[in-house]
Amino acid sequence: MDLETPPSHRPRSRGGVAGLVRRSPARLAVLAFVAVIAVFAVLLSLPAATESGVRAPLADAVFTAVSAVCVTGLVVVDTARYWSDFGEAVIITGIWVGGFGVLVLASILGLLVSRRMGLQQRLLAQNETKALRLGEVGVLVRIVLVSSVAVQATLAAVLLPRFLVAGEGLGEALWHAVFYGISSFNNAGFVSHPGGLPRLGDGPVAGDWWLSLPIAVGVVVGSLGFPVLLVLRERWRSPRRWGLHTQMTVFGTLVLLVVGAVVIGGMEWTNDATFGALPWYDRVLAAGFASAMPRSGGFSTVDVSQMSTATWVVTDALMFVGGGSASTAGGIRVTTLAVLLLAVVAEARGNRDAEVFGRRVPQGSLRLAVAVGLVGTSTVLVGTVVMTAVTGDPLDVVLFEVVSAFATVGLSVGGTADLPEAGKWVLSALMVVGRTGTMTLAAALALRESSRMFRLPEERPIVG
């Protein structure tokens, strides 16, 4: 991104990656993502990738590669049963690469945006070199790498004894621990046991605190996003010095977790097909787990298809919101919803500005939030209409799978397992759009500059 000359005098270089980086870093991000997906789709198309040794159908290989690299977790085949050890290694590598790539891309885009934002003020001083230095990116990548590996290793270390206690051999236990460490922190939602999260003790999975609590914590921590994690690592004890973005993300996430747990818990409290038969403390755990997963981890300790339709709709809403910005989570993001809600609160109070935590949210953030929210809504709407027409499944099922794909959650009420081939392609496209769209849309818009030097006369339409 060459920011040294004003846009009107910037030379128009058309060819090569350098030109693309300069002209449209967001588009480059999407292209890089698609290229990585293609590589993993080829690997999963090898006969060695399946348990049976028979080459996987193209639609299944592509769907699984997309789901892994986009850290979604929707599956058309059972991961542990269908894919060979090599195939599973490809999948967990895809998750790791996809998750790491998202974090790095988001951080670089964020850096560009913050520089551009700063630029507008600095242009008056005209004494800065604004080109993004390679060294800066290097430092960023190293921080992201070290921190995320540390968290994933910690999760694996906590989970390893759980699998050993349950009687798994050291190698197998280590494999599962590492798999769930990566899969949870990256909000991937893939499971390496056949049929889903395993029943390790005497009781049901939903009551297994040692297994589900680390996974839930990993998902929520991963969903906060790197800008937030870095701030929390430095000064988690002094929330006043967190800065607006971290405060909004942490507080918003907490509110969503509590509200989600209360509502889902209330609606499933007596549903014996999910967690209604458990002791009350295990029901609290299961409700909290079900409330954390739309953030967008996508693991499940109960049969989601047995939850009530009302719970599905609430989960749809939670999934649509998703996690924090610049994280491996999906959705329109916690801060996007927060900015929209704060604008409504401000309007109700008769204030011109959205305000929170003693800070004023810029008008530009509201316009960005409207754009992200509206594009997200339109994507889900079109996806739902198309998938309804393609699959003929009932609306509650289709909407759940579409939102789950868009927000890269990976929860499923059963619609994905029996998809017709056209449905697999549509859902793959939705996962890619959901993964790359929100993030790059916001960055691309924030990076634009107006070339308009005049403002049109104002006229007020009647709204509402």
Add this chain to the structure above:
Amino acid sequence: MDLETPPSHRPRSRGGVAGLVRRSPARLAVLAFVAVIAVFAVLLSLPAATESGVRAPLADAVFTAVSAVCVTGLVVVDTARYWSDFGEAVIITGIWVGGFGVLVLASILGLLVSRRMGLQQRLLAQNETKALRLGEVGVLVRIVLVSSVAVQATLAAVLLPRFLVAGEGLGEALWHAVFYGISSFNNAGFVSHPGGLPRLGDGPVAGDWWLSLPIAVGVVVGSLGFPVLLVLRERWRSPRRWGLHTQMTVFGTLVLLVVGAVVIGGMEWTNDATFGALPWYDRVLAAGFASAMPRSGGFSTVDVSQMSTATWVVTDALMFVGGGSASTAGGIRVTTLAVLLLAVVAEARGNRDAEVFGRRVPQGSLRLAVAVGLVGTSTVLVGTVVMTAVTGDPLDVVLFEVVSAFATVGLSVGGTADLPEAGKWVLSALMVVGRTGTMTLAAALALRESSRMFRLPEERPIVG
């Protein structure tokens, strides 16, 4: 609304209607609406109101009164078969009073808002009396009355010969013509023939141009709203002089009509259970009719419950948007969606301002649109979760009826006819909220003034 003294010096009168008018005209509008509904519910509770002479159950009487006064058109019993002539007269009177009341209230609120808007500029000059004069309201009411009666009479005059030709007696034909004239212009969607719009000729209703075209035109004209109709009456030949609100409403309505007709037509083109068996020109009519009704007329010439689920979802979206501001139509309104979309377009172009037709849309309109859109979305979400839990109906049916109630459309895919009593109460509440909420919310917010004399420091969260 006393605007002569600045808010901080305004005396706080707490008692009486005068105080309420002064303090909160929007709240007064809601109270007036509820009072009118109560009167009509009492009338429909009389034994004389039913065909059988047996007092209607309270839930049915209230539901029907709400549906009539809110000009929704959802019914729990067949209007022509269940209610007596007296009952039907009560219903059409309720529609007329409700529709007229909405127009007058919206106009008064709009007058207050535009005065308040003007006030902010005029405060500097301090040479205006800003109290709303009674004479002004009188003129407004007379204009609304004369114009709406003229349109309704015209519609009745066009429809009368259709019923005569079909063999109805003069009295019956006149009754039906007046009923449909009022019901269509007020976007009420009630029908006075048993079982829905009647099959008058040899062919199906969907191919009856003489019947369905006037009704569709009445609905669309009624859905534009009075501010637009007055402008169009004066200078419909010169769109450049319409002003921004009229341009946005007319253009937005046209786009929604065409897009809706193309999409619905495309999806139902070969569906023999709806209009797939008709000649192509009748299919075009039926698709256009189905696209106009979510505006929010709510009549149907085909069995909506036989349409595909994908068509239902598209209809949901069209109903949610609804008609024009200050009209008898419901929904979040065409201009609300337009303002949101224009903000996205501006953001994509890197412009700070939403612009259209050579005018700049104020930032305040965007905040209002966000508020209306978000409150509407939340209402539908909560309504859907509650109705799903109460009725146990499938999501596609519940969502359709909830959006239809919220946007006062009255289209139904069958969920309303067999509602349990709790469902009738929830849907009644949704109709009242949808009818009074959007309109008064926008006015109440626009009427607020900030008492804040300082701005907090700005800080930008990461969005999306």
